[in-house]
Amino acid sequence: MDMAPEETTSEAEVGSVQSQLQPNWASCSGDMDCDSNRCGCNGGTTRVCLPSSAYPKPCANWTACSNDSHCTSNWCGCNGGQVMVCLPNTHYPKYCT
DSSP states (O other), X not given: OXXXXXXXXXXXXXXXXXXXXXXXXXXXXXXXXBTTSOEEOTTSSSOEEOSSTTSOOOBOTTOBOSSGGGBTTSOEEOTTSSSOEEOSSTTSOOOOO
């Protein structure tokens, strides 16, 4: 009886790891969330799993970000607020409150 619960647990763990990977165009927060290992906005405002490197990762203005490379404008900051977003250009301050 000790063997059966362990096997069931192992199968459940494997299944849960696989189910965490998202298919193309599913919502994601990072590359490791995706089957394709590529999460980005394709120039839009929603991070999704992208099929390949042919689709650009940067996001449009006012999309949440954590660094400049996440943005089509290459400018990520708070604009005086509390949430980091892709800012339209360098005229918007990066500082956060």
